[in-house]
Amino acid sequence: MDHYVPILIFTLIAVSVPIIILMIAKVVRFGSYDPVKAEPYECGIEATSFALDTRFSIRYYLIAVLFVVFDVETIFLFPWAVVFDELALFGFIEMMVFLAILLVGYLYAWRRGALEWA
Amino acid sequence: MGFLIENFGAIFFFLVAALTVAGAVGVVTLRNPVHAALALLETFVMVAILFILRHAEFLAAVQVLVYAGGIMVLYLFVIMLVKVKDLRAEDAFLLNIAPLAVLGGVLLGALLAAGILLGTMAAGDGAVAALQTIGDETVGNTEAVGWLLFTKFLVPFEVVSVVLLVAMIGAIVFGRRDAALSGPGEGVEP
Amino acid sequence: MWVDLIVIGVKLAFGLVVLLTTVPIMVWVERRGSALIQDRLGPNRVGPLGLFQPIVDVVKLLAKEVITPAGVRPLLYILAPAIAVIVALSTFIAIPIGKDSGLELFGHAVNGFIVAPDLNIGLLYVFAIASFGVYPLLLAGWSSDNKYALLGGVRASAQAISYEIAMIIAIVGVLMSSGTLRLQQIVDAQSGVWMGFLPHWNVFSQPIGALIFMVAVFAETNRLPFDLPEADAELVAGYHTEYSSIRFAAFYMSEYLHMTVAASLVTVLFLGGWNLPWIDIPFEGWAGALLSMGVFGIKVATLLWFFVWVRWTLPRFRYDQLMALGWKVMVPLAVLNFLWVGVAMALGYM
Numbered sequence: 001m002d003h004y005v006p007i008l009i010f011t012l013i014a015v016s017v018p019i020i021i022l023m024i025a026k027v028v029r030f031g032s033y034d035p036v037k038a039e040p041y042e043c044g045i046e047a048t049s050f051a052l053d054t055r056f057s058i059r060y061y062l063i064a065v066l067f068v069v070f071d072v073e074t075i076f077l078f079p080w081a082v083v084f085d086e087l088a089l090f091g092f093i094e095m096m097v098f099l100a101i102l103l104v105g106y107l108y109a110w111r112r113g114a115l116e117w118a
Numbered sequence: 119m120g121f122l123i124e125n126f127g128a129i130f131f132f133l134v135a136a137l138t139v140a141g142a143v144g145v146v147t148l149r150n151p152v153h154a155a156l157a158l159l160e161t162f163v164m165v166a167i168l169f170i171l172r173h174a175e176f177l178a179a180v181q182v183l184v185y186a187g188g189i190m191v192l193y194l195f196v197i198m199l200v201k202v203k204d205l206r207a208e209d210a211f212l213l214n215i216a217p218l219a220v221l222g223g224v225l226l227g228a229l230l231a232a233g234i235l236l237g238t239m240a241a242g243d244g245a246v247a248a249l250q251t252i253g254d255e256t257v258g259n260t261e262a263v264g265w266l267l268f269t270k271f272l273v274p275f276e277v278v279s280v281v282l283l284v285a286m287i288g289a290i291v292f293g294r295r296d297a298a299l300s301g302p303g304e305g306v307e308p
Numbered sequence: 309m310w311v312d313l314i315v316i317g318v319k320l321a322f323g324l325v326v327l328l329t330t331v332p333i334m335v336w337v338e339r340r341g342s343a344l345i346q347d348r349l350g351p352n353r354v355g356p357l358g359l360f361q362p363i364v365d366v367v368k369l370l371a372k373e374v375i376t377p378a379g380v381r382p383l384l385y386i387l388a389p390a391i392a393v394i395v396a397l398s399t400f401i402a403i404p405i406g407k408d409s410g411l412e413l414f415g416h417a418v419n420g421f422i423v424a425p426d427l428n429i430g431l432l433y434v435f436a437i438a439s440f441g442v443y444p445l446l447l448a449g450w451s452s453d454n455k456y457a458l459l460g461g462v463r464a465s466a467q468a469i470s471y472e473i474a475m476i477i478a479i480v481g482v483l484m485s486s487g488t489l490r491l492q493q494i495v496d497a498q499s500g501v502w503m504g505f506l507p508h509w510n511v512f513s514q515p516i517g518a519l520i521f522m523v524a525v526f527a528e529t530n531r532l533p534f535d536l537p538e539a540d541a542e543l544v545a546g547y548h549t550e551y552s553s554i555r556f557a558a559f560y561m562s563e564y565l566h567m568t569v570a571a572s573l574v575t576v577l578f579l580g581g582w583n584l585p586w587i588d589i590p591f592e593g594w595a596g597a598l599l600s601m602g603v604f605g606i607k608v609a610t611l612l613w614f615f616v617w618v619r620w621t622l623p624r625f626r627y628d629q630l631m632a633l634g635w636k637v638m639v640p641l642a643v644l645n646f647l648w649v650g651v652a653m654a655l656g657y658m
Contacts, residue, residue, distance in 0.1 A: 003427060004170060004427075005316070006316045006319070006320065006401070007401060007402075007427070007433075009316065009317075009320060010320055010323075010324075010397075010398065010401045011394075011398055013320065013324065013397075014393075014394045014397035014398045015394055017393060017394075017397060018389065018390035018391075018392075018393040018394055018558055019390065021393070021554060021557070021558055021561075022386060022389070022390060022554065022555065022558065024370065024554055025374045025553060025554040025555060028370055028371075028554075035378070037373075037375050038375070038376070038377050038378040039377065039378065040377050040379060040452070040453055040454040040455075040550065041377075041454055041456070041544065041549055041550060042454070042455070042456075056198065056199050056462060058199075058293055059293075060195055060199065060462055060466050061192075061195055061196060061199055061293060062289065062290070062293040063466050063469065063470060063631075064191055064192040064195045064466070064469065065192060065285075065286075065289035065293070066286065066289065066635075067188055067191070067192075067469040067470065067472070067473065068184070068188040068189055068192055069282050069285050069286045069289070070473045070639075071183065071184055071187065071188040071472075071473065071476075072184055072188075072278075072282060073279075073282060074473065074476045074477055074480075075180050075183060075184060076267075076275070076278070077476075077477065077480045077646075078176075078260060078264075078432060078480070078483065078489070079176065079260050079261070079263045079264025079265075079267055079268075080264055080267075080268060081264075081480045081481075081483035081484045081646070082258075082260055082261050082264055082483050082484075082487055082488060082489060083261050083264040083265050083268070083487075084483075084484045084487065084650065084653070085484075085487050085653070086265065087264075087265075087268050087269075089654070091268050092650055092654070094268055094272060094275070094276070097276060097279075098275070098276060098278075098279045099279075099643070101276075101279040101280060101282075101283055102279055102282060102283060102286075104283060105282065105283040105286035105287060106286075106639075108286070108287055108290065109286060109290055110636070112290050114290045114293065115631070115632070115635040115636055116628075116632075117627060117628035117631040117632065150381070152381070152384060152447075152450060152451075153383070153384075156384075159443075166436075175428060175429045175432075176429060176432070178429075178436075179429050179432035179433060179435075179436045180432075182436035182437075182439065183432070183435060183436050183439050186436075186439060186440065187436070187439025187440070187442070187469075187472070188439075188469070191442050191446070191465060191469060194446050194450075194465075195462070195465075198446075198450055198458075198462065258428035258429070258488070258489065258490070259428060259429065260428070260429055260432065260489055261488075
């Protein structure tokens with residue numbers, strides 16, 4: 001467990017660096033408050049609607065789901081890759097079967113246009 | 119000071135465990151959905167640290183990569199897409215059954231604790247060593263997991279690919295139907 | 309016990325100083341480099357060759373007014389730039405920047421210039437921490453209460469996760485050929501000669517993987533030609549539109565930190581780390597340690613210049629092109645790369 005101690009220490013340091021930097025903003029203050037300055041930036045025209053009312057394409061959601069699926073798939077590649085030498089041909093075939101099944105899903109996604117963005 | 123250093127491991131564990139529970143409580147109590155999502159993220163990270171304390175380093179990395187890096191991003195996307203504002207207060211009905219829910223939770227927790235305790239007593243400390251070895255050779259945790267996954271647990275591994283396939287197809291079917299409904303000129307491709 | 313902590317402390321301080329020093333240097337290189345490429349002078353007033361320009365820039369940023377727009381969610385708004393810096397700093401500690409040459413400090417083994425030497429999930433640790441890089445983009449976009457910021461944030465995160473897939477698959481080939489996740493051993497596996505005349509660096513044995521990884525790195529650091537999250541022409545400044553003064557500086561700093569970390573990672577994984585081409589030197593003692601760090605530094609510096617060069621040379625992608633490239637070209641090619649490595653290893657070429 002000892003080798004995680006430096007990571008713990010460094011993480012604490014890494015957390016404190018931005019806190020210190022952002023604290024400077026609290027200490028050093030220039031300028032004055034003005035309601036106009038506090039408006040959201042929008043080309044100098046008054047904002048007509050709230051930002052969170054913006055409508056999004058469903059594709060962002062679809063991309064996120066595909067990402068989760070592919071992420072899980074790649075996770076299985078890691079333990080396979082590091083023992084690839086010991087597993088020899090059998091391990092290679094196992095992974096090919098795994099990938100072939102996922103290839104079906106990938107091709108389906110492609111055909112159904114889930115990877116298109118227009 | 120001497121006490122702190124000697125028992126650093128135990129103190130650290132209880133600290134992390136407390137933070138895990140605190141995050142989980144935050145998920146159900148915070149009103150702002152994004153704050154709740156971040157509380158869940160904190161819980162995920164703390165669970166990863168617990169995995170490391172049990173020498174399951176590969177699992178810890180996977181926990182962070184998949185849950186923190188993938189699933190939480192999906193949650194946040196959904197929160198933004200459906201424009202969830204701050205949540206309302208619960209209905210009176212839900213508040214009335216709250217004591218029952220707490221009781222059920224405590225019972226479930228006790229059951230889990232008993233199961234884990236019995237399991238640990240049966241397996242002993244040898245289980246930790248198994249996380250680092252292939253045969254008699256000492257290797258990294260990832261190598262040990264890989265070896266077991268592709269020899270002993272081969273069938274479950276291949277079944278996972280089918281589960282992933284179903285998940286992918288399901289997501290596309292739902293996603294595309296919504297896309298077709300949401301705007302003019304957007305049809306489902308053949 | 310205390311000696312251990314002191315050695316760790318010295319290494320931590322060293323790593324932190326090295327990493328943070330690259331930021332002002334890179335700011336200067338970027339400004340002078342862009343001037344060179346665009347045939348203009350660039351900053352040349354403050355100090356020789358404008359070398360003190362970054363310091364003046366910092367003072368200027370500090371002296372700017374901190375504006376918090378009325379509609380922001382304060383907690384998340386502050387958290388976003390903080391996370392950006394934390395992620396960039398924490399990924400760096402697992403990366404070895406010099407060879408373990410048997411050095412001792414106060415009678416205690418130094419274990420090379422890596423802060424966490426015995427991490428047996430090395431590379432996975434780096435990617436696990438790096439996967440937090442999406443949060444600053446999402447949180448900044450969501451909490452700013454600004455349409456440009458929101459669009460930029462969602463775009464940025466979709467881009468980041470799309471290219472993360474290709475990036476992770478691209479390094480599977482490296483893991484196969486070195487058989488370990490420990491970054492020091494990955495570098496050691498790249499010493500010597502391959503096929504009789506080429507250095508045994510992964511960039512030669514797996515050129516496709518190296519290319520994919522490099523392109524994905526550009527996308528992950530949001531640099532041109534993949535800077536759509538910022539896309540000045542359409543989104544003003546993307547997810548950090550509403551950030552000013554020191555808070556903007558935190559984002560700016562994290563971009564350069566990410567670049568340095570990414571360049572170090574490319575060096576470790578594909579450019580043979582501190583190995584010199586064709587020459588086998590047993591890096592020993594202080595001289596060996598410094599030499600290995602020097603070689604590593606030169607490779608990282610070259611890559612960083614490449615980042616600048618590409619940014620000021622290529623135009624920006626369109627968003628649909630970006631997504632198509634990520635999902636339809638990079639992912640299949642990355643899979644092809646590790647299949648090639650598998651076949652080559654089975655046939656004894658690697």
